[in-house]
Amino acid sequence: MDGLFDISLFASALRTVTPILLAALGGAICARVGLFNVGLEGMMLVGAFTAIVGNYLTGNIIVAVLFAMMCTLLYSLLFGYMSIHLKANVIIVGISLNFLALGLTTFSLRAIFDVKGAFYDKSMKGLPKWEIPVIKDIPYLGDILSGHSALVYLSILIVLGLQYFLFKTVTGFRLLAAGENPTAARSLGIKVSRIQYGAVLLCGVLCGLAGAQLSLGNVTMFTEGMTAGRGFIALVATMLGQSNPLGVAGASLLFGFMESLSIRLQGFALPTHFTMMVPYVVTIIAMFFFKDKSYMQEARKANESSR
Amino acid sequence: MDKVTTALRSLVQPLLAVIVGLAVGAIAIVIVGGSITETYAEMWRGAFGSFYFLTNTLTRATPIILIGLGVALAFRAGFFNMGSEGQMVLGALSAALTAIYMPGPGVVKMIAAIFAGVIAGGLWSAFAGWLDAKFRMNLLITTLLLNYIATYFAAYMVTYPFKDKTGSAAMSQTVMLGREAWLPKLFQGMTLHTGFLIAAVVTVLMFLFMKHTVKGYEIRMLGGNPLFASYGGIQRGKLMLASMFVSGGLAGLAGSIEVLGTQYRFIDGALTSPGYAWSGIMATLLAGSHPIGTAVAAILIAALQTGGMGMERNTDVPLEVSSIIQAVLILFVSAKLTYSFIKRKKAGAKNGRAL
Numbered sequence: 001m002d003g004l005f006d007i008s009l010f011a012s013a014l015r016t017v018t019p020i021l022l023a024a025l026g027g028a029i030c031a032r033v034g035l036f037n038v039g040l041e042g043m044m045l046v047g048a049f050t051a052i053v054g055n056y057l058t059g060n061i062i063v064a065v066l067f068a069m070m071c072t073l074l075y076s077l078l079f080g081y082m083s084i085h086l087k088a089n090v091i092i093v094g095i096s097l098n099f100l101a102l103g104l105t106t107f108s109l110r111a112i113f114d115v116k117g118a119f120y121d122k123s124m125k126g127l128p129k130w131e132i133p134v135i136k137d138i139p140y141l142g143d144i145l146s147g148h149s150a151l152v153y154l155s156i157l158i159v160l161g162l163q164y165f166l167f168k169t170v171t172g173f174r175l176l177a178a179g180e181n182p183t184a185a186r187s188l189g190i191k192v193s194r195i196q197y198g199a200v201l202l203c204g205v206l207c208g209l210a211g212a213q214l215s216l217g218n219v220t221m222f223t224e225g226m227t228a229g230r231g232f233i234a235l236v237a238t239m240l241g242q243s244n245p246l247g248v249a250g251a252s253l254l255f256g257f258m259e260s261l262s263i264r265l266q267g268f269a270l271p272t273h274f275t276m277m278v279p280y281v282v283t284i285i286a287m288f289f290f291k292d293k294s295y296m297q298e299a300r301k302a303n304e305s306s307r
Numbered sequence: 308m309d310k311v312t313t314a315l316r317s318l319v320q321p322l323l324a325v326i327v328g329l330a331v332g333a334i335a336i337v338i339v340g341g342s343i344t345e346t347y348a349e350m351w352r353g354a355f356g357s358f359y360f361l362t363n364t365l366t367r368a369t370p371i372i373l374i375g376l377g378v379a380l381a382f383r384a385g386f387f388n389m390g391s392e393g394q395m396v397l398g399a400l401s402a403a404l405t406a407i408y409m410p411g412p413g414v415v416k417m418i419a420a421i422f423a424g425v426i427a428g429g430l431w432s433a434f435a436g437w438l439d440a441k442f443r444m445n446l447l448i449t450t451l452l453l454n455y456i457a458t459y460f461a462a463y464m465v466t467y468p469f470k471d472k473t474g475s476a477a478m479s480q481t482v483m484l485g486r487e488a489w490l491p492k493l494f495q496g497m498t499l500h501t502g503f504l505i506a507a508v509v510t511v512l513m514f515l516f517m518k519h520t521v522k523g524y525e526i527r528m529l530g531g532n533p534l535f536a537s538y539g540g541i542q543r544g545k546l547m548l549a550s551m552f553v554s555g556g557l558a559g560l561a562g563s564i565e566v567l568g569t570q571y572r573f574i575d576g577a578l579t580s581p582g583y584a585w586s587g588i589m590a591t592l593l594a595g596s597h598p599i600g601t602a603v604a605a606i607l608i609a610a611l612q613t614g615g616m617g618m619e620r621n622t623d624v625p626l627e628v629s630s631i632i633q634a635v636l637i638l639f640v641s642a643k644l645t646y647s648f649i650k651r652k653k654a655g656a657k658n659g660r661a662l
Contacts (some may be wrong), residue, residue: 088641091387091447092592096637099585103630110625111339232451239448273463280455287444 009260011148015218018152019044019227022210023160023234023250025155026203028243032166033179033192033199038094039079041231042101043204047072047211049105052110052222055124057126064216065127065151069208075101076204084196098231103176106224118223126220127151127213158206162245175199210234233279240283255279321593321604324639332632341624347440350629354610360617362499366569368609370395370561370578372506372602374587376513377557379596383517384550385530390435390450391558392584393457394616398428398559399566400461401575403481404469406488406566413487420488421563424647428559430554431457436551440544446551454584462575467624471572479575490568502564504600509557513598586612589633608633 023040047068052066054067075097082093113119127149166172177185178195185192214230215222233255241248258279262272333343354364374391381388402424409416435453439446464481465471473482490500517523529536529546537543562578570577586608593608594600615629 082638082641092637092641095585095588096634096641099589099630099637100634103627103634107335107339107625107627107631110627116625236452271463271467273459273466277456277459280452284438284444284449284452287448288442 009264010257012263013253013257013260014152015148015256016259017115017252018148018155018217019096019210019214020234020237021155021249021252022151022158022206022213023231024237024241024248025158025245026206026210028241028245028248029162029199029206030173030203031179031238031243033175033196034182035083035090035196035200036094037079037200037203038091038235039097039101039231040094040203040207040234040292041227041229042094042098043072043075043079043207044211044214044231044234045098045101045105045225045227046075047208048108048215048226049108049211049222050208051215052119052124052211052220053108055216055220056119056121058114059123059125061125061127061216065209065212068212069205072208072211073201073204076200076207079204080197080200084193084200102225105222109222109224118221120221124220126218127216149213149217150218151209154209155213156249159245159249166245207231208254236280236283240279240286251283309564315347320595320640321600324593325607325638327639328632328636331635332628334557335479335628335631336624339624344627346618346622346624349621350611350614350618351375352614353620354614356617360613362494362497364606364610364613365503366498366500367581367613368566368606369500369503369506369568370583371586371590371605371609372510372586373557373561373564375590375594375605376509376598377561378588378591379594379598379601380513380517380526380550380557381554382591382596383530385533385640386436386439386525386545386551386554387447388432388435388450388549388551388554389447389588390432390453390457390555390581391561391587393454394432394555394558395451395562395584396429396461396578397431397562397563398424398455398556399562399578400464400573401427401559402563403484403566406484407482414487414578416485416488417567420567421560424559424563424566425556426559428562429556432555432558433548433552434546440547458579461573465575467571481573483572484567488567489571498569500564500568502568505560505564508599509560510602517598522549557588561587589637592637595640 023044026043027037027040050071051064051068054064055061057272058067079093079097082088083090095124102125109119110116130150130153131146166170166176174185174190175198177188178190178192211227214226234252235254237248237251240251240254250307258275262275265272265275329347334349336343336346336609353360355361374395377394378388378391401422403424406416406420409419411419431453432450435446435449438444438449462479465481469481471478471480471482483531490502493499493501493503517527525536525541525546529541529543530540533543561583565578565583566573587605589609590601590605611629611633615626618624619626
């Protein structure tokens, strides 16, 4: 067991957690305005693919990330249009956008790069690793916290920023009000659907960043369906974190840690299935304790009008 | 006469959706520089072109039909059962293990395996229903979570305790079932097996059940208007458990039939990677939860998938055109839900309701 928990385990947990965390924050924002976004998986996939496309076409990593954010923004606009404007069932829109993303990215992989399965190019550079000056010299902690891509640090800032935005600013309160009780919010003159659009677009940007970290962070390549269920894990992290940025961060850390632990256990030829299962079991147990949350009711409403 | 017009009207939306889907697919084909007519012709040939391809499509449609029917039943009762995947996997695992370890002649093994699959899938699904009925834990989310738990559990079972150690391959799978427990093929040399007949019978039974029985009416009433249903003396909890059991049981049946008819063993990932569960949900959405419509939509979706494979074999157009078509179909159909929603909203306004 000695080799099981070491520094590199925690460092890898921090890396695996970032895409999940960014997408989960997007999901949380959507949940706060009453839209239960099942389409995180698809949005993330679009982000991962367009980040590679941007990188390949321009060779500039910053432009690549911005391009991914732009494309995911447009994709999330489709989600917003279908669910806010056309009032289609949010869950069905999310499911179909996941399908569309998988189809579109695999198709474009073939149409743009003329390859099947995965695209990799040696000339492409991934996100640079940052060594944080002071922290990197702290024993143990330095090895865990330093030497990650910029997006890892950005995600931590986003968590704090969102927490402040939601609970300390006027716009944040309006956003919460729009989700909590749309009718009351409307009667106060808050433009609910505009706020919902804003939340969906913000979610798109965050998912774009999540995808960019996935395809440019650890490896610099794109493979078909490379999100591999991370969007749904992010969705679960959103629920476990009660759509509270700090809570979501904690939940994502749990998921990331369990994923890294499972990879580690594989190295020891131990069964990984139960460690992989833990986050889902924890979430179900957590659901037992935290019920009557507004976004849950929203999901329930969407659920019941689904015939 | 009225019946005919309503039947025709209910066909307009899906047909329109298919046309829009094919149009978007055509755009994608043009982008990669293929010829639209030639590509769609290849797609048609891959799905229905010969007797072999037709039976192939129907084989693929079999689990999709059963899962779609299960999801449709839950939808009709007003529940979003997203857990078909886990229910199917557990059903398949139970069926495989029963068929391997059950003594007796082949028919007994086969029937016991199918029952085990139905019960395993049903109980797993009813568990989510119980959590909702008893503790008000949202069904949509729990079924989604239970999928992961079920697939990891099944993967563990075939990677460790029940792993096939006879072969040289290091695959996570059970040993092969005895040949006597296999579902017989319908035609010599074709993939189509008796499971398809089972799916067809279940479709008809489901149609009759929903339309002509008291329980079927109660389910539709619960889904249509829960308040009215409780006013009519229907116990939501009980009916929920029952309909979730049947819904999951059908997914379990799909898994068992796939094991007994096609794969002859439980292979980790062999049921999840073709996306049968999601295809089943799509079929249900496409058909608006109508049982026979769901079966037809399932065959259509299976045809898009097998046709896509045929297209990829014979042209330069990638397989994914068909997944784009599928996604557009569903997006378009969810706009149909919108249409009925607006109608309902207008009706509500007329009756003076605030919402």
